[in-house]
Amino acid sequence: MPDGWGAPSLKPYVVVPTYNEADNIESVVRQILDAVPNAKVLVVDDSSPDGTAEIVQKLKDDGLSVEVMVRPEKAGLGSAYRSGFARALADGASACVEIDADLSHDPAKIPELLEALNGGAALAIGSRYVPGGRSPGLSRGRLLISRGGNLYAAFTLGLQVRDATAGFRAYRREALLQIDLGSVRADGYGFQVEMAYLVHSHGGRIEEIPITFRDRVAGGSKMSSRIVVEAMLLCTLWGLARIIPFFGKVEVQDRALRWFNQSYAGVEKVVSKAKATKALRP
Numbered sequence: 553m554p555d556g557w558g559a560p561s562l563k564p565y566v567v568v569p570t571y572n573e574a575d576n577i578e579s580v581v582r583q584i585l586d587a588v589p590n591a592k593v594l595v596v597d598d599s600s601p602d603g604t605a606e607i608v609q610k611l612k613d614d615g616l617s618v619e620v621m622v623r624p625e626k627a628g629l630g631s632a633y634r635s636g637f638a639r640a641l642a643d644g645a646s647a648c649v650e651i652d653a654d655l656s657h658d659p660a661k662i663p664e665l666l667e668a669l670n671g672g673a674a675l676a677i678g679s680r681y682v683p684g685g686r687s688p689g690l691s692r693g694r695l696l697i698s699r700g701g702n703l704y705a706a707f708t709l710g711l712q713v714r715d716a717t718a719g720f721r722a723y724r725r726e727a728l729l730q731i732d733l734g735s736v737r738a739d740g741y742g743f744q745v746e747m748a749y750l751v752h753s754h755g756g757r758i759e760e761i762p763i764t765f766r767d768r769v770a771g772g773s774k775m776s777s778r779i780v781v782e783a784m785l786l787c788t789l790w791g792l793a794r795i796i797p798f799f800g801k802v803e804v805q806d807r808a809l810r811w812f813n814q815s816y817a818g819v820e821k822v823v824s825k826a827k828a829t830k831a832l833r834p
């Protein structure tokens with residue numbers, strides 16, 4: 553091993569962000585540990601009102617290799633992963649796996665992701681869009697957003713990754729240590745694209761492993777149009793920064809994000825007012 557840390561699969565942490573996943577969490581934790589018995593599962597829960605964190609704590613009390621990090625309020629998927637990775641790295645994780653709690657990703661595929669890291673990849677992505685990958689049951693609209701977003705990210709960033717928005721992946725410890733996690737700012741799909749772009753920019757190899765992505769069966773989606781638009785805005789800024797360095801400045805990107813968040817909140821207010829008015833009409 554060139555890094556002196558031994559194989560990435562030796563001490564993997566599987567980070568699971570959760571918000572209201574009480575119906576799924578026990579099953580996903582058990583399936584992860586069945587697939588990777590030497591893993592530590594780290595659930596990052598944003599004080600889910602449905603008691604997700606309490607279920608995880610009970611599993612821990614029953615002796616399963618699981619920890620729960622409870623954060624005070626819902627703060628987004630990207631920030632949940634940033635906190636989880638920081639904790640896992642501090643605990644000496646050899647690799648960090650990302651997986652959704654809603655069983656859209658099959659935990660049985662984690663060993664393949666870790667194998668790719670053992671083979672020298674810095675990032676292994678469970679991909680829907682390489683030969684053998686599938687996403688049955690995904691609505692046409694969702695598929696269009698996902699495929700379109702990936703094409704846009706590949707075009708703006710020059711990234712040779714078919715499924716850069718995928719949330720099922722594994723990073724080598726060293727790949728994460730090279731990245732200043734505090735400066736990663738995207739939240740949903742944008743977070744996945746930003747992380748892949750950063751790994752690529754540091755010269756890390758990215759490997760895609762075909763997976764079958766299933767639509768969630770239980771619990772509700774936290775997907776929103778804000779997440780999609782934020783990802784497109786950030787890809788545009790990063791793409792522009794490749795040609796005009798001005799757009800790569802942290803303060804410029806921060807200003808653009810602030811402007812976007814304020815405008816989006818304004819639009820949301822107007823939309824909800826219009827809906828309320830419509831509902832009151834006789």
Ligand SMILES: Nc1nc2c(ncn2[C@@H]2O[C@H](COP(=O)(O)OP(=O)(O)OP(=O)(O)O)[C@@H](O)[C@H]2O)c(=O)[nH]1
Pocket residue numbers: 568569570571572573596597598626627628629632651652653654656767768772773774775
């Ligand atoms: N800690 C934390 N977890 C979150 C937050 N938002 C989403 N999650 C979790 O992130 C994972 C992905 O969220 P989903 O709602 O499944 O999003 P998605 O997969 O894009 O959407 P669906 O296909 O509709 O399920 C799930 O495990 C969620 O519980 C958040 O703000 N904080």
Ligand SMILES: [Mg+2]
Pocket residue numbers: 652654656768
């Ligand atoms: Mg999901």
